[in-house]
Amino acid sequence: MTRTLIALVPAGMLLVGSLVRFARRKTVGPLLQLVGAGCLVLVVLTHLLESLQWIISMGWGVERSVGHYIDWWSAALALTSFPLGYLLDALGERRLEPKEAQPG
DSSP states (O other): OHHHHHHHHHHHHHHHHHHHHHHHOOSHHHHHHHHHHHHHHHHHHHHHHHHHTOSGGGOTTSTTSHHHHHHHHHHHHHHHHHHHHHHHHHHHHHHHSOOOOOOO
16 A cells, blocks of 8 residues: 555656646647546556455456456556657647747
8 A cells, every 4th residue: 555655646746747737738738648647646546445445346456347447448548648648749849949040
């Protein structure tokens, strides 16, 4: 449980940073980052609920249970949407940079 609480700190920081980024630039990149960070926090919270044995009916930690699939799909979405959003945001910023003055 201690490791899960420790993992909640960087996941929460990613979520807050993504939220700030999305508030400043409402484009697809920051939105995907926000979704990915939210899914990462959901993964950590499912592991916390599993260790605390809350909502036992969800079947946390049991293969082919609702809790297992929530955890699996959240991890899959986090690992795809956050990096994709970061890439799109970086490419978008590159296009928004002012062009250098051409020597004339």
